[in-house]
Amino acid sequence: MIQIENLTKRFGQHVAVNGISFTVGRGETMGLLGPNGAGKTTMMRMITGYLPPNDGRVVIDGLDMFDQPSEVKKRIGYLPEQPPVYMDLTVREYLEFAARIRALPGNRVKRQIELVVERCGISDKLGRLIGNLSKGYRQRVGLAQALVHNPDILILDEPTVGLDPVQIVEIRELVRELGRERTVILSSHIMQEITTICEKVAIINQGKLVAFDSIANLSSAMSGGQRLTAIVSRPGNVDRARLLSLPHLLSVESRPDGYLDILGERGWDVREPLARELYEMDSGLLELRLVSLTLEEVFLKAITS
Numbered sequence: 663m664i665q666i667e668n669l670t671k672r673f674g675q676h677v678a679v680n681g682i683s684f685t686v687g688r689g690e691t692m693g694l695l696g697p698n699g700a701g702k703t704t705m706m707r708m709i710t711g712y713l714p715p716n717d718g719r720v721v722i723d724g725l726d727m728f729d730q731p732s733e734v735k736k737r738i739g740y741l742p743e744q745p746p747v748y749m750d751l752t753v754r755e756y757l758e759f760a761a762r763i764r765a766l767p768g769n770r771v772k773r774q775i776e777l778v779v780e781r782c783g784i785s786d787k788l789g790r791l792i793g794n795l796s797k798g799y800r801q802r803v804g805l806a807q808a809l810v811h812n813p814d815i816l817i818l819d820e821p822t823v824g825l826d827p828v829q830i831v832e833i834r835e836l837v838r839e840l841g842r843e844r845t846v847i848l849s850s851h852i853m854q855e856i857t858t859i860c861e862k863v864a865i866i867n868q869g870k871l872v873a874f875d876s877i878a879n880l881s882s883a884m885s886g887g888q889r890l891t892a893i894v895s896r897p898g899n900v901d902r903a904r905l906l907s908l909p910h911l912l913s914v915e916s917r918p919d920g921y922l923d924i925l926g927e928r929g930w931d932v933r934e935p936l937a938r939e940l941y942e943m944d945s946g947l948l949e950l951r952l953v954s955l956t957l958e959e960v961f962l963k964a965i966t967s
């Protein structure tokens with residue numbers, strides 16, 4: 663578990679991270695979303711112990727980063743924004759170097775490297791010079807170095823930035839797989855990435871936390887409740903007043919195209935009673951679906967509100 667309390671970092675007069683607190687549970691995958699300069703990289707450098715905060719604490723599995731840095735760092739794998747990948751080393755040499763820095767016992771190095779290159783799909787690249795690999799493969803090498811000491815926690819700073827669309831899909835898939843057994847914090851400015859990989863999202867803007875929740879909850883909070891669209895084949899049979907008498911149902915509007923726009927109270931799921939009622943009215947219910955805000959909309963609302 664990762665507990666961030668009142669984390670603050672100033673560079674001179676500039677407050678890059680301003681009193682941010684949140685908790686990420688074991689096994690959760692959290693997306694850190696924010697525009698350029700929001701403070702994502704600064705946050706991640708503090709969470710991984712590479713940058714001391716001016717104020718606040720980072721507590722990992724109950725251990726304070728400040729009190730027990732080496733014990734805490736053992737549990738964390740970090741893919742920095744610009745991975746220090748040495749172009750004139752082979753993949754094997756680089757991973758051996760990374761394993762040594764992480765103080766992995768010598769007798770485990772070989773086996774552990776075999777495991778992580780297998781995991782990252784670069785087993786056949788061990789003898790290659792890093793400088794001769796494509797950017798997508800270099801990013802896999804970066805992920806392999808983050809995994810080499812088998813940490814429970816992965817902190818990945820914009821892992822897909824600068825990759826082509828095919829590489830983006832591959833890395834995203836790999837990150838999602840890695841997230842099945844680990845706690846992951848991932849930063850990105852790509853909304854879709856966060857939506858497909860993460861359970862929770864923290865939105866930061868100008869160093870401040872402006873939203874922290876599941877994507878579904880954020881969307882429902884910002885759209886004022888549960889928004890639904892119903893499509894019926896016999897709109898004439900829909901009795902609006904009867905629908906409005908259902909508990910937690912706030913509004914029903916029928917559109918010229920026959921669709922119904924429905925708003926349920928925040929925190930309640932009105933789909934089942936609504937579907938039953940529409941069925942009993944013989945409205946010819948064809949479809950009932952949730953209308954969620956896209957992450958773009960959530961993001962824009964969060965940073966402008």
Ligand SMILES: Nc1ncnc2c1ncn2[C@@H]1O[C@H](COP(=O)(O)OP(=O)(O)O)[C@@H](O)[C@H]1O
Pocket residue numbers: 673678696697698699700701702703704705
């Ligand atoms: N070492 C530094 N010295 C001075 N200012 C910095 C330093 N690192 C980051 N900043 C500033 O802090 C702010 C947040 O930067 P950063 O954490 O890199 O944002 P993000 O990763 O969200 O794009 C920016 O205004 C940046 O210019």
Ligand SMILES: [Mg+2]
Pocket residue numbers: 702703704743
């Ligand atoms: Mg950054």
